[in-house]
Amino acid sequence: MKQYDIVVIGGGPAGLAAAISAKKAGVSDIMILERDATLGGILNQCIHNGFGLHTFKEELTGPEYAARFIEQAKEMEIPYKLGAMVLSVSPEKVITYMNKEEGLVQISAKAIILAMGCRERPRGALNIPGFRPAGIYSAGTAQRLMNIEGYSVGKEVVILGSGDIGLIMARRMTLEGANVKVVAELMPYSGGLKRNIVQCLNDFNIPLKLSHTVVGIDGEKRITGVTIAEVDANRQPIPGTEVHYDCDTLLLSCGLIPENELTREIGVEMNRVTSGPNVDDKLQTGVEGVFACGNVLHVHDLVDHVSAEAALAGENAAAYVLSGTTSEKTHKITLKAENGVRYTVPQTIDVENMRDSVTVRFRVADIYHDRSIAVYYGDKKVMSRKKRVLAPGEMEQVQLKKDSFKDYPDITEITIRTEEA
Amino acid sequence: METRNLTCIGCPMGCALTVTMDGENITVAGNTCPVGEKYAKKEVTNPTRVVTSSVRVNGADIARVSVKTASDIPKNKIFDCMAEIMKIEVNAPVSIGDVIIENCAGTGVSVVATKNVPSAT
Numbered sequence: 001m002k003q004y005d006i007v008v009i010g011g012g013p014a015g016l017a018a019a020i021s022a023k024k025a026g027v028s029d030i031m032i033l034e035r036d037a038t039l040g041g042i043l044n045q046c047i048h049n050g051f052g053l054h055t056f057k058e059e060l061t062g063p064e065y066a067a068r069f070i071e072q073a074k075e076m077e078i079p080y081k082l083g084a085m086v087l088s089v090s091p092e093k094v095i096t097y098m099n100k101e102e103g104l105v106q107i108s109a110k111a112i113i114l115a116m117g118c119r120e121r122p123r124g125a126l127n128i129p130g131f132r133p134a135g136i137y138s139a140g141t142a143q144r145l146m147n148i149e150g151y152s153v154g155k156e157v158v159i160l161g162s163g164d165i166g167l168i169m170a171r172r173m174t175l176e177g178a179n180v181k182v183v184a185e186l187m188p189y190s191g192g193l194k195r196n197i198v199q200c201l202n203d204f205n206i207p208l209k210l211s212h213t214v215v216g217i218d219g220e221k222r223i224t225g226v227t228i229a230e231v232d233a234n235r236q237p238i239p240g241t242e243v244h245y246d247c248d249t250l251l252l253s254c255g256l257i258p259e260n261e262l263t264r265e266i267g268v269e270m271n272r273v274t275s276g277p278n279v280d281d282k283l284q285t286g287v288e289g290v291f292a293c294g295n296v297l298h299v300h301d302l303v304d305h306v307s308a309e310a311a312l313a314g315e316n317a318a319a320y321v322l323s324g325t326t327s328e329k330t331h332k333i334t335l336k337a338e339n340g341v342r343y344t345v346p347q348t349i350d351v352e353n354m355r356d357s358v359t360v361r362f363r364v365a366d367i368y369h370d371r372s373i374a375v376y377y378g379d380k381k382v383m384s385r386k387k388r389v390l391a392p393g394e395m396e397q398v399q400l401k402k403d404s405f406k407d408y409p410d411i412t413e414i415t416i417r418t419e420e421a
Numbered sequence: 422m423e424t425r426n427l428t429c430i431g432c433p434m435g436c437a438l439t440v441t442m443d444g445e446n447i448t449v450a451g452n453t454c455p456v457g458e459k460y461a462k463k464e465v466t467n468p469t470r471v472v473t474s475s476v477r478v479n480g481a482d483i484a485r486v487s488v489k490t491a492s493d494i495p496k497n498k499i500f501d502c503m504a505e506i507m508k509i510e511v512n513a514p515v516s517i518g519d520v521i522i523e524n525c526a527g528t529g530v531s532v533v534a535t536k537n538v539p540s541a542t
Contacts, residue, residue, distance in 0.1 A: 037482065047487035047535065048473045061473055063487050063536035067517055147475050150484025175474060175503050194435040198428050199470065203496070388453070394433045 005029035005321045006314075007095055007109035009086050009262065012041020013303050014294025014310040015115035016069040019078050021314035022113070027321050031107070032073075032080035033097055039073070039080060040066030041117055043303065045144045048168050050195070054304035065303060089262045091287055111289045111317040114263055114277070115310060118256040118295040120165075126254055128160075130217030133224075139165040139253035146172065154249025158226050159183045160214050162190035162197070164301065164393075166253025171200035180204070181245050184212040184228050186235055189367050191255075191393040193301065215242060217250065226250055256299045266290060273343040274298040280332070281349045281358040282316040283309065291317045298345050298361070301395055305361070329353075333414055340365050340390075340418035341373075349400070349414070357401045362416060364390045371418045373398065378411040386421050427464055431456035440465050469493035474506045476521060478538050481513035487535045488521050494528040501526035513540045 005027045008015045011034030019032050038044060043051070046062030053059060056068065073080070084099040093112055098104045120138040135154060137145070143165065145151040155178050159166045162185040170180045183201060188211050190197055201208050209228065215237050216227035230241035258276045268277045268285040276297040277285040284291050293313035294306045331352045335344040344362045368390040375383040375398060382404060390396065398416065405411075422443045429436040429452060438461045439450045449461040463469075471493050475485035494502060502525050509521060515538040522532040 044536070047475055047489075049471050049489060059471070061487060061489055061535040064517060067537055147485055147487060148483050150475075150477060172474075175472070175499070176507070194428065194433060195430040197435075198430050202428065203470070389434045391433055 001094070001106055001108055003108045003110070004031045005109070006031075006111045006113060006317050007107065008032045008113045008115055009089070009095070010034065010041065010115035010117055010294075010296070011036075011039040011080055011082075012115065012117050012294065013043055013066065013069065013306050014117065014296070014313075015041070015113070016066075016073050017307040017310035018113045018115055018291075018293055018314035018317070019080075020069065020072055020076060021311040022318040023076050023078055023314075025315045025318035025322075027318040030078050031109075032078065033084045033086055033095070034080060034082050035085040037082055039070045039082070042140070045140070045147045046168075047147050048172070051303050054302065055307055062303075069307070086262060089266050091267050093289060109289075110321045111291065113310075113313055113317050114285070114290065114292040114296050115294050115313075116259045116262065116296045118258045118299055120252070121255040121257055123252060126160075126252065128214050128217060130226075131220050131223075133217070133219040133222050135219070135223035135248055136217070136250045136252065139163070139169045139251045142249075142251050143169055143172070146176065152176065154178060154247075156247045157181065157249045157251065158214075158228070158245050158247045159251045159253060161185060161253035161255070162192050162208060162210075163253040163255060164192045164196050166251060167192045167196040167200040169251055169253070170206050171204065174204045174206070178249075180206050181247060182206070182228065183208045184214060185210050186213045186231060186254075187211070189391070189393075193393060213237065214250070223248060223250055256295065258296045258299065260296060263292065263296070271343065271347065273337075274345065276345075278347040279345065281346050281354050282320075283313040283346065284316065284320070289317075289320055291320075298343070301393060305395065308359075309361075333411060335360065336413055336415045337362060338415060338417045340368060340371070341416050342392075344416055351402070351405045354402050356403075357399050359397050359399055360416065361395055361397045363392055363395055364418060365392065367391050368418055370421045372421045374415075374417055374419045375400070376415040376417075377405070377408040378413060380408070382408075384419070390418065425465055427461055429457040429460055431460055468496040470496050470499060472499055472502050472506075472532075473535070474503060476506060477510040478515060479510060479512045480540055481515075481538045482541050483538060486511060486513075486515045486521075486538045488532050489535050490525060490528070491531045491533050494525070494530050498526050498528050502528065502532070506532060513538050 043062035043066035051065040086097045088096045142153045157180045215229045218225040225246045229237040291313040293310040372384045425440045427438040449458045473489040475487045478486040519534040
């Protein structure tokens, strides 16, 4: 069985950035396994611009952003396999994949970087009543069909969910000549970025109906229409508010779910809020030598943050391979999210062995105005930052410096919470 | 005198802006920082957008190559630009930055490829 130092599962933005930084950190024996026909992952179909403002200080389209990393990986001669579908990963770090050329193959790795990304919540998970005709797509499927495979998806369109992909597709389909009639959002606020609401909906006078959902789908072979109703505070449809829309297409943009079947198989501890594995400050999962980064760890809104996170995972995986083990002496602190903070990544910090600082990323539970983000070491408040607005759709972060723990040698818990300012 | 309501895209705050135009005189209300005023003035005098789309590519493994206007164009030219983009077909290979349409819809701005598309394998 062939053994590699590092195997990266997934050749999207996270996998590429992780592999590049692992190689820069001194490990050359790397293999990226990608199931699609090209590297770059979801960026290949995200042809709109707005990527890379943090990483490259310019506004790129998805394929351009991906190309910067693909070119770098190729220049650094990092090996990769395309059309390679990973079927299983064992706790002993044996990876089983298959592709057309080699058939079924088993390889082993000293370290594994999980970078499988996420997938869209499908209709089946949404409990929408009605027929199951053709013409109902997740927004990302429609995006791929249009932007890569060259199909016209539909002409009369209703979109359920105001996540960024749904908003981007509202504009995309409008530009291609479709009539996007309405975007319905179950929540009282949009999960998408402000900029996308303005430039994808307002620019084209597409109405956004908050606190609305689809309660019926018509059409037996092809969808012919949907019924949309307002929902109450408990997200239950309000009788009498139903409005019918004729349409030939329904797009669903109702959330993304980290794709962690392989992760679960390894047996690492999972997080119920992120649907990703729990990790420490090195982005290492509960199984030594298995790291995770990007949307498989928690869903991001900016690829720039994915690249930064993945680079850290790559560096740490390389350090693990070069040193042979993780340090014996540890002082693990658990991060606790409460009062409006839904989760944190990482979930633990090993103060003994951490870098000079660690970036803790998290999301809030609701839209909050004029609140502070407070950090407690034990029961002592050590940081408080006032925010005029916090929204679930915008990931937040705080930096914790190694120095800051000097005065707190015995703490076992860090709490991150929102507080009235 | 004309009034327009806008949402600022400068940050997640998304301030609700009210812009009053009285001839040359433009006043912005509702903004909580200078970014909002600058954004609102540009939006009511010279709104521009980068247009991104895709065109058919022949002789490749994928059907479309993604494209964009090389810089922002006037907002009211978006659909004129799209009409030209939708008529175009190109042949692989295509490289990022290749000019697909020069001076698209009279804007003086070119449409360029944003994806490397090699010839079919």
